[in-house]
Amino acid sequence: MAEYDVVVIGGGPGGYVCAIRCGQLGLKVACVEGRGALGGTCLNVGCIPSKALLHASELVHEAETNFEKMGIAAKGLSVDIPKMLAYKDGVIKANTQGIEFLFKKNKVDYVKGWGEIVSASEVKVGDQSLKTKNIVIATGSEPASLPGVEVDEERVVTSTGALELTSVPKKLVVIGAGVIGLELGSVWSRLGSEVSVIEFLDEITPGQDGEVQKNFQRILKKQGMSFVLGAAVQKVEKLKTKLKLTFKKRKDDSEHTVEADVVLVATGRRPYTQGLALEAAGIETEKGMVKTDAHWRTNVSGIWAIGDVIAGPMLAHKAEDEGMAVAEEIAGKHGHVSYGVIPGVIYTAPEVASVGQTEEQLKEAGRKYKVGKFPFMANGRAKANFASEGFVKLLADAETDRILGCHVIGPAAGDLIHEVCVAMEFGASAQDLALTCHAHPTFSEAMREAALACGDGAIHA
Numbered sequence: 448m449a450e451y452d453v454v455v456i457g458g459g460p461g462g463y464v465c466a467i468r469c470g471q472l473g474l475k476v477a478c479v480e481g482r483g484a485l486g487g488t489c490l491n492v493g494c495i496p497s498k499a500l501l502h503a504s505e506l507v508h509e510a511e512t513n514f515e516k517m518g519i520a521a522k523g524l525s526v527d528i529p530k531m532l533a534y535k536d537g538v539i540k541a542n543t544q545g546i547e548f549l550f551k552k553n554k555v556d557y558v559k560g561w562g563e564i565v566s567a568s569e570v571k572v573g574d575q576s577l578k579t580k581n582i583v584i585a586t587g588s589e590p591a592s593l594p595g596v597e598v599d600e601e602r603v604v605t606s607t608g609a610l611e612l613t614s615v616p617k618k619l620v621v622i623g624a625g626v627i628g629l630e631l632g633s634v635w636s637r638l639g640s641e642v643s644v645i646e647f648l649d650e651i652t653p654g655q656d657g658e659v660q661k662n663f664q665r666i667l668k669k670q671g672m673s674f675v676l677g678a679a680v681q682k683v684e685k686l687k688t689k690l691k692l693t694f695k696k697r698k699d700d701s702e703h704t705v706e707a708d709v710v711l712v713a714t715g716r717r718p719y720t721q722g723l724a725l726e727a728a729g730i731e732t733e734k735g736m737v738k739t740d741a742h743w744r745t746n747v748s749g750i751w752a753i754g755d756v757i758a759g760p761m762l763a764h765k766a767e768d769e770g771m772a773v774a775e776e777i778a779g780k781h782g783h784v785s786y787g788v789i790p791g792v793i794y795t796a797p798e799v800a801s802v803g804q805t806e807e808q809l810k811e812a813g814r815k816y817k818v819g820k821f822p823f824m825a826n827g828r829a830k831a832n833f834a835s836e837g838f839v840k841l842l843a844d845a846e847t848d849r850i851l852g853c854h855v856i857g858p859a860a861g862d863l864i865h866e867v868c869v870a871m872e873f874g875a876s877a878q879d880l881a882l883t884c885h886a887h888p889t890f891s892e893a894m895r896e897a898a899l900a901c902g903d904g905a906i907h908a
């Protein structure tokens with residue numbers, strides 16, 4: 448019987464990062480993964496494959512709309528969907544195999560199979576029994592279902608099926624205007640689908656800064672997506688060739704139907720704990736999530752939990768941070784995750800990125816704040832790249848000037864936001880950003896200008 452310091456169940460970004468850090472800290476560690484490949488949802492059916500298709504479809508859009516403006520003639524442009532999917536699969540394979548290499552490098556034992564918790568000191572994987580001092584549950588999440596909607600992953604799909612469509616659906620209806628629905632909706636929209644998004648709430652991307660929500664929706668509409676907000680989906684019926692979706696408008700309870708070739712159910716994700724035998728092991732859950740304290744300890748001594756299976760935003764980098772932190776805790780050090788400074792990014796074109804508080808949250812908290820805004824329209828690099836839609840909005844404390852949040856729609860927003868993350872971690876003021884020299888011509892100058900706008904004013908707007 449193998450004996451470990453730590454057995455991590457789940458090889459997603461939470462689990463594999465935790466296992467690698469355990470190895471680096473000199474702990475004897477195994478990582479159990481059942482899906483046959485490391486990397487979890489993120490590398491196999493989430494972040495990475497979706498970004499591959501976003502990239503490819505953005506290039507199609509670029510070729511169709513901007514090449515000609517720059518004097519580039521690209522005649523006979525065509526899209527081979529199976530080949531595009533093969534490119535995406537190649538990206539997945541390269542990434543998942545990379546984790547196997549990192550496991551070898553860091554002396555992590557990769558145990559293939561589904562793990563079941565026998566006790567705080569034993570994990571069963573098929574016929575194998577792993578004795579251990581600690582168990583880390585990192586089993587992630589799965590797509591949430593919707594009553595009246597039966598997923599077959601061919602015509603009625605979750606994000607997993609939407610990454611595998613072998614032809615471009617003429618009409619795609621997306622249920623849910625969250626990050627995943629909008630990213631995958633924009634992929635298929637750029638490849639030629641007519642895309643309608645049906646959302647229960649009255650705004651898209653719940654939780655985002657209100658001004659960003661409005662502008663983002665306007666931009667997506669301009670790109671060809673249509674939206675029905677405040678609508679509760681009742682059912683999806685499978686007709687011979689079409690799908691019929693019925694929804695009720697929340698404001699007047701009126702019933703409507705819409706036809707589609709493919710329906711994407713993107714109504715969120717729920718924690719995945721099947722087969723772990725949590726109850727038998729006496730591990731407490733809450734709303735399906737494994738319950739932990741502030742140090743990722745469950746109620747059972749020696750059993751920890753991280754990532755999508757616990758509370759908090761379902762994001763790969765949040766899972767990774769918790770993975771590193773819990774490894775440090777197990778090694779007797781101090782693990783830390785800065786939950787107030789976790790960026791969120793939507794990888795559409797333009798990208799949307801945010802960190803810290805929104806204006807709505809600051810108002811509700813009664814905090815006095817100032818806003819520094821700068822449009823990409825006034826950024827030279829963005830103009831040159833036909834990427835001048837959107838803005839940077841920086842929020843700072845009205846008295847101390849300390850940065851409280853930042854919200855960006857625009858080119859490379861997902862990269863730009865990290866400047867603010869670092870600034871916030873150091874407790875920086877807007878003036879600190881404004882006084883930092885930014886290379887010209889870069890998109891990041893928009894960030895500096897927004898910081899200047901929190902003080903005596905932006906230079907270029």
Ligand SMILES: Cc1cc2nc3c(=O)[nH]c(=O)nc-3n(C[C@H](O)[C@H](O)[C@H](O)COP(=O)(O)OP(=O)(O)OC[C@H]3O[C@@H](n4cnc5c(N)ncnc54)[C@H](O)[C@@H]3O)c2cc1C
Pocket residue numbers: 456457458459460461462479480481482486487488489490492493494495497560561562563585586587588606607627719721722723753754755756761762763764765766794
């Ligand atoms: C389409 C899509 C796009 C996304 N894009 C982004 C993005 O751009 N950025 C971002 O930050 N997040 C994104 N996410 C979310 C991100 O994928 C998750 O937040 C992240 O993968 C969570 O990591 P995790 O390690 O907690 O769980 P997971 O990645 O879900 O990994 C858990 C692993 O545990 C395994 N497992 C479960 N039970 C057992 C068991 N009993 N025994 C053995 N193995 C088990 C599963 O097979 C799985 O591989 C996206 C998600 C989707 C679906």
